[in-house]
Each structure stands twice: as C-alpha cells, then as structure tokens.
Amino acid sequence: MDRTITRTGTYTPFLIHAALARAPWRLLLLPVALLAMLGYALKLFTRARLKEINQHLLLGSEISRADLEPVTASFADRVMRLNTLPGALRQIEEDRAAGRRLVLATASYRLYVEAIAARLRFDDVIATxxxxxxxxxxxxxxxxxxxYGPAKLRMIEAWFQQQGIDRSKVHVRFYSDHASDAPVMEWADEAFATTPSPKMRALAMKRGWPVVDWTA
Known part of the structure; x- marks a missing residue:
C-alpha cells in the first residue's frame, strides 16, 4: 500500500493524526519516536519493535475499537483525499472490472488499513x-x-490456505514499489514494479518485471 497506492508512507502520519485527534500532548513524545527510529537504523531492534514503540508513544498502550473507529475513518478519508496515486486508482478499477479478486497485502497495520481498503473496495486485506x-x-x-519482506510472502501463503485457495489453480498479479517485496514478486505469476524506488527499479530491470508510473 505505502508508496504503491499512496504517494507517501501512512504509518507515522496515522499515529500523528491519532495523537492530534485523541491526545495532542502525545506529540511532545515525537522526539522520543525519532530516537527510536535512530535505534532501528543502528540495528538495535527490529522494524516490528520500532512500530510497537511508536504506537505506544503516540496512540497509547491500548485503545478500544469504539474509540479507534472515528480516528481510522477520518484518517482513511484524508488518505483518499490527499494521498493516493491516480494510476493506482485506475489499475484497481481496471482489475475490478476484469473480475479479479483484489487483495491488499501490506506491512501497514490492519487497525487502520481496513478503513482505507474499504474505501478502495478491496475484497480482502493481509496486514500487520x-x-x-x-x-x-x-x-x-x-x-x-x-x-514485511519474506514474512509478507509467508502471510500471503497462510491466507491462501485459510481461504482454501489452490495456488496452482489461480493466476496471481502483484504490484509493488519496494524491493523488500521481491519474494512475493518472484512468487507471483505477473509482477509489476509500480513507481519504483531506485533499488526496486534496478531489480525490475534485472528480473524483467514491467515498470509502470502511477503518479499521473
């Protein structure tokens, strides 16, 4: 989703949006969140742990679904209004019109992704x-x-099993901007590098994956 359907990442903006909506004082903790990002860059902990730390700082240790719903709804509306790639929206509509089952597989959190996926009319969501x-x-x-990375492929394969889908009997298209999705790109029947990062562009050239620009 992030930078494939959206122009920019969504996780940190969601946390800031949630803090503004629920507890603006939490924005004072942003410097601590930046320190956590530095710790991740220095490989002191994993990407997953970084997410947990920043969510704890800006959203809190826990939140009820009822309190979360208006926050995710307003954030999803904002994403749709300000942070989507036109080419991605056209491709989603084209794939839907062709009768394809639309599955959003993303490292972003299900806690807010489902609201975005609903607005995009995806059929299913695989997320953190x-x-x-x-x-x-x-x-x-x-x-x-x-x-994220190899874990995304494992989660997609687990979803196939849960849904009772025989991989050998379906044709899978996969779209991504980021090289971390290489395991899924190689697993798919068709893979498209969409508005790719430099590393993904280089990998697409090597693997022969079509490169498409969804910015316009």
Whole structure:
C-alpha cells in the first residue's frame, strides 16, 4: 500500500493524526519516536519493535475499537483525499472490472488499513495485526509477524490456505514499489514494479518485471 497506492508512507502520519485527534500532548513524545527510529537504523531492534514503540508513544498502550473507529475513518478519508496515486486508482478499477479478486497485502497495520481498503473496495486485506487485550482492546503489540519482506510472502501463503485457495489453480498479479517485496514478486505469476524506488527499479530491470508510473 505505502508508496504503491499512496504517494507517501501512512504509518507515522496515522499515529500523528491519532495523537492530534485523541491526545495532542502525545506529540511532545515525537522526539522520543525519532530516537527510536535512530535505534532501528543502528540495528538495535527490529522494524516490528520500532512500530510497537511508536504506537505506544503516540496512540497509547491500548485503545478500544469504539474509540479507534472515528480516528481510522477520518484518517482513511484524508488518505483518499490527499494521498493516493491516480494510476493506482485506475489499475484497481481496471482489475475490478476484469473480475479479479483484489487483495491488499501490506506491512501497514490492519487497525487502520481496513478503513482505507474499504474505501478502495478491496475484497480482502493481509496486514500487520495487533494483539487484542481484554474486551478486544487493540494493543501496541504485534500479533504474529510484521507483514514485511519474506514474512509478507509467508502471510500471503497462510491466507491462501485459510481461504482454501489452490495456488496452482489461480493466476496471481502483484504490484509493488519496494524491493523488500521481491519474494512475493518472484512468487507471483505477473509482477509489476509500480513507481519504483531506485533499488526496486534496478531489480525490475534485472528480473524483467514491467515498470509502470502511477503518479499521473
């Protein structure tokens, strides 16, 4: 999703949006979040742990679904209004018109991705999940794997099994801007490098994947 359908990333903007909506004082913790990003860059902890830390700082250790819903709804509306790539929207509509099943597989959190996917009229979502606490409260802890890199392919394959889909009997198209998705690109029947990062562009040239520009 991030930089494939959207122009920019969505996770940090979502956390800032949520802090502004629910507890503006949490924005004072942004310098701590920046320090956490530095720690990740120095490989002191994983990308998944970075997500957990920043969610804890800007959204809190847990939140009820009822309190979360208006925040995710307003953020999804903002993404649709200000942060989508025109070419991506056209391709989504083209694939829908062709009768394809649309699945959004993203490292972003399901807690806000589902609202965006609903507006884009995706059929299914595979995303980073949150552990649910008492009374189904959404916590800052990741449930399972961060849906990124090789883990994304594992989660897609697990979804196929859960849905009872025989991989050998379906044709899979996959679109991505980022080289971290190379495992899924190689697994797919058709792979498209969409508005790619420099590393993804170089990999697409090497693998023979079509390169498309969705900015216009």
């Amino acid at each position: 999940n949150s552990i649910l606490g008492l009374d189904a409260r959404v916590t800052a802890k990741i449930d399972g794997e961060n849906c």
